[in-house]
Amino acid sequence: xVITLSLILQMVGIALLMxxxxxxxxxxxxxxxxxxxxxxxxxxxxLKLNPLVIMAGFMAAVVTLNIADSIPTAITSIPGGVMSTPxxxxxxxxxKHGYTSYSVQWMMLGSLIGVLVSxxxxxxxxxxxxxxxxxxxxxxxxxxxxxxxxxxxGGAILMSLTNKEKLICLLSIIPFGFVTAFLxxxxxxxxxxxxxxxxxxxKLSMTPFFLSITTGPLLFALFELMxxxxxxxxxxxxxxxVILDDVIKKSEKGHKRIIRKxxxxxxxxxxxxxxxxxxxxxxxxxxxxxxxxxxxxxxxQGVSVVNGLSSATYLAGIMxxxxxxxxxxxxxxxxxxxxxxxxxGSPIILADYAGLAVPKGNLLVAIIIGxxxxxxxxxxxxxxxxxxxxxxxxxxxxxxxxxxxLFSIIALLxxxxxxIYGLIIVVGVGLLSGWLNxxxxxxxxxxxxxxxxxxxxxxxKALF
Amino acid sequence: MKKKKTMVRLWGDHIxxxxxxxxxxxxxAFVALTFVTIEILxxxxxxxxxxxxxxxxxxxxxxxxxxxxxxxxxxxxxxNIVKSSDLKESGREG
Numbered sequence: 001x002v003i004t005l006s007l008i009l010q011m012v013g014i015a016l017l018m019x020x021x022x023x024x025x026x027x028x029x030x031x032x033x034x035x036x037x038x039x040x041x042x043x044x045x046x047l048k049l050n051p052l053v054i055m056a057g058f059m060a061a062v063v064t065l066n067i068a069d070s071i072p073t074a075i076t077s078i079p080g081g082v083m084s085t086p087x088x089x090x091x092x093x094x095x096k097h098g099y100t101s102y103s104v105q106w107m108m109l110g111s112l113i114g115v116l117v118s119x120x121x122x123x124x125x126x127x128x129x130x131x132x133x134x135x136x137x138x139x140x141x142x143x144x145x146x147x148x149x150x151x152x153x154g155g156a157i158l159m160s161l162t163n164k165e166k167l168i169c170l171l172s173i174i175p176f177g178f179v180t181a182f183l184x185x186x187x188x189x190x191x192x193x194x195x196x197x198x199x200x201x202x203k204l205s206m207t208p209f210f211l212s213i214t215t216g217p218l219l220f221a222l223f224e225l226m227x228x229x230x231x232x233x234x235x236x237x238x239x240x241x242v243i244l245d246d247v248i249k250k251s252e253k254g255h256k257r258i259i260r261k262x263x264x265x266x267x268x269x270x271x272x273x274x275x276x277x278x279x280x281x282x283x284x285x286x287x288x289x290x291x292x293x294x295x296x297x298x299x300x301q302g303v304s305v306v307n308g309l310s311s312a313t314y315l316a317g318i319m320x321x322x323x324x325x326x327x328x329x330x331x332x333x334x335x336x337x338x339x340x341x342x343x344x345g346s347p348i349i350l351a352d353y354a355g356l357a358v359p360k361g362n363l364l365v366a367i368i369i370g371x372x373x374x375x376x377x378x379x380x381x382x383x384x385x386x387x388x389x390x391x392x393x394x395x396x397x398x399x400x401x402x403x404x405x406l407f408s409i410i411a412l413l414x415x416x417x418x419x420i421y422g423l424i425i426v427v428g429v430g431l432l433s434g435w436l437n438x439x440x441x442x443x444x445x446x447x448x449x450x451x452x453x454x455x456x457x458x459x460x461k462a463l464f
Numbered sequence: 465m466k467k468k469k470t471m472v473r474l475w476g477d478h479i480x481x482x483x484x485x486x487x488x489x490x491x492x493a494f495v496a497l498t499f500v501t502i503e504i505l506x507x508x509x510x511x512x513x514x515x516x517x518x519x520x521x522x523x524x525x526x527x528x529x530x531x532x533x534x535x536x537x538x539x540x541x542x543x544n545i546v547k548s549s550d551l552k553e554s555g556r557e558g
Contacts, residue, residue, distance in 0.1 A: 028477075046521045100548075221474060225481075236471050239544045240478040391545060398541040399477040400484045405532045408491040412524040415499070416517060 003052070003362055011056035011366055014044070015373035018061040023378060026068020027393040028402050033065055033083055034443055037336040038214040039409040042207060045339055046413065051358045052366040058340065059370025062318070063115060066311050067378045070107040074100055074303070075244055075390045083310040086282050090289075090302035097296050103303050104386040108379045110262050110304035114311030115375060117266040122273075122319035126360075129324045144327045149455035151327075153177075156448035159331070162275070165440025172441040173449045174456060179432070180209050181453030183425055206450070208414045208422045210338050212429035213446050215410055218403070219427065220434025242394055244387065254297045261288050261301050262308040269309040270316035273330045276444055277313035284309055319367065323360055328451075331444040338447055471542060478542040487539055491531035498527045 018040070025036050040061065044054045069084040074091045087107070094103040133139055144151060153173070160169030184204045224230040265288045272280050285306040292298035317332030321341075328334045328341045381389065414422035433446055469480045502520050506513040 043521065043525050046517075047525075048518065218475065225472060225474075231472070234472045234474070236473050236478050238471075238478075239542045241544045241546060244545055244547050394541065394543050394545055396541065397536065398483075398539045399475060399479050400487055400539045401532055401535045403475070403479070403484060404487040404491050404535055405528060407488055408495060408528040408531065409525070411492060412495050412521070412528065415495075416520050416524065 003365060007050060007052060008369070010050065010053045011369045012373060014049070014053050014057035015060035015370045016377070018057040018370075019064045019374050019377045022061045022064040023068050023381070023389070024393055024397060025402060026065045027072050027390055028397060028399060033069070034214045034335040035218055036406065037061055037065065038210055038339055039406060039413065041336075041339045042210065042413055043409060046207075046416075052362055054340070055363055055366035056370040056373075058337070059318075059367050060374035061370075062314055062336065063111070063311060063371055063374035064378045066314060067108060067111045067307070067375075067382060070111075070303070070307055071104060071382060071386050072390055072394075074104045074107060075387060083278060083281060084306075086278075086285050086306045087303055090299040090306070093295055093299040094303070097299075099296065099300070101387070103300065105383055106258065106300050106304040107307045108382045109259075110307030111311040112375060112379055113259065113262045113304070114266040114269075114308035115315055115371060117263050117308070118270040118312035118316040119319070119371070121267060121270040122316045122323070125316075125320050126323040140325060144325055144329075148327065149452050152448045152452035153455060155329075156445050156452060159276075159444045159448060160441075162279070163440060163442065163445065168436070168439045169441045169445045172436050172439075172445065173452070176432070176436065176441075176446060177449035177453035178456045178460075180429060180450050181457045183429065184209070184453070204418055204422070204425070206338075207417050208425045209429060209450055211410045211414055212426050213433045213443060213450065214335070214338075215406065215426075216430045216433030216435075216446075217437045218406070218434070219430040220438060223431055223434070244391055244394075254294075254300065257297075258301050258304045262304045264288070265305045266308040266312035269312040273313060273317040273320050273332070275313075276331045276442070277310060277317065280313050281306055281309040315371075322363065328447075331447075334447040335443040480539070480542060483539045487531075487535040490535060491528060494527040494531045495524050498523045 021040065022036075037058075041054070041058050044057055049057075066083060070087055073084045073087045074094070091100075091103055094100060129140060156173045156177075157170065160166055160173065163169045184206075225234060265284045269280050269284055285302060288305045289298045289302045292301055314332045314336070317330030318337045321327060321329045321333035321337065328337060333341065410426060411423065414426040416422075418425070436446060437443070469482060471478050471480050473479075499520060502512060502516060502523065506516050506519075512519055
């Protein structure tokens with residue numbers, strides 16, 4: 001595949017579009033990263049766009065969302081997304097001392113440092129594994145492909161053991177993996193006339209299941225409102241009061257220390273790509289600011305380190321999964337990046353997708369275009385207009401329209417894929433997934449169980 | 465007297481339940497219309513019939529974006545925005 005000028009323009013165009021879209025979505029409070037990233041990326045995949053265009057758009061969306069999520073957290077103390085939750089405490093401290101605008105600037109710089117540190121680390125990892133592969137003749141991605149279902153099962157168990165709710169995670173692996181594998185191809189297990197008439201001998205792709213898992217928590221939260229006690233507890237009167245802090249104050253000291261700590265934390269976070277990005281961000285974010293006595297300095301370091309870490313863990317997780325393992329080995333690749341891997345775990349954008357086999361070098365160009373556009377636009381706009389942007393989004397974009405947008409995309413994708421059966425699956429599996437998520441079995445465990453599902457069917461068939 | 469809208473807290477924000485469902489119905493109606501139109505056109509135009517799924521994804525997404533704009537015109541955000549500088553001034557005056 002040759003990168004032509006027209007292809008570069010397409011990559012730039014889609015990266016600009018995704019940056020604009022996710023800048024707005026990121027500022028809207030509470031949006032979950034995986035839930036909002038997967039449907040739009042899936043649209044790009046189903047539209048059969050050039051794989052490089054998909055990659056540029058996806059990377060722009062990832063960095064933009066990571067940064068945009070932190071803007072409302074700093075200005076209103078309402079987290080823009082799950083990854084920005086660790087920022088709340090630090091941003092409240094800075095707000096108390098009048099450093100709100102200044103904290104937004106450090107959040108942006110933190111993200112920039114995170115990307116600049118994790119990108120060469122991911123490349124170094126790739127280079128090292130290529131070297132080992134050339135020297136030993138072992139192709140690590142082929143080895144992984146051969147045993148992918150076992151590796152996913154092992155990964156699910158390992159991830160469960162590092163989770164707070166170990167037992168729930170472990171207990172959910174087999175039933176969830178089995179149910180999803182059965183629903184993907186019911187004819188493999190049951191030969192029933194009525195069922196066959198309903199599903200028409202369909203074998204589903206992973207699409208409805210990706211959507212189920214990613215939107216599960218939201219679907220379950222809506223479903224729960226049908227219970228009177230939950231409805232009563234969630235019912236509110238009047239509008240939500242949002243205080244926009246517009247006082248501008250700067251601190252002149254400790255810049256070097258903030259940059260150094262953000263750089264070190266991002267490097268460690270990149271090496272821990274196989275762990276949960278939220279977990280790593282929480283753990284290292286707290287650890288790196290522990291020794292700082294000055295409250296303002298500690299909070300400034302906190303916001304910069306947390307943002308650096310969230311960008312670094314996401315980027316390293318996705319890049320290492322793509323280039324080194326050709327397999328979604330990190331939670332970031334399993335969750336938000338799940339769409340760019342197929343059901344066997346191979347990256348669809350590296351395989352012979354849409355008639356195009358993509359060399360890794362070309363993919364790197366797409367990643368760089370996505371990163372540069374997403375970062376430069378979001379950081380420059382955020383540095384200058386974070387208050388104005390937050391005010392505009394809070395004033396004119398309602399939460400309802402964003403939820404409707406997401407639900408409609410999901411309905412379109414699942415119905416086009418498998419008609420009513422697809423819709424039923426998205427809602428049914430989504431509720432199960434949302435319930436499991438609430439009980440403590442997060443996206444990572446569920447995605448790994450989904451990928452390992454075929455193994456459970458094979459074992460069951462061998463037993464009976 | 466104007467009837468009070470039922471609001472709940474969802475995803476860290478206040479939302480009006482009725483607006484959510486009416487807006488969703490509008491958006492899904494747009495998607496359904498796209499499906500039906502493409503299905504009908506596919507019967508008469510070969511190019512559409514050959515790439516029916518691509519047309520559905522492309523125009524379906526466009527329909528959702530149009531519905532997003534329409535919904536945003538009538539569903540107003542349930543947020544009261546107060547600037548901290550205004551709060552301080554009113555505090556001093558008070």
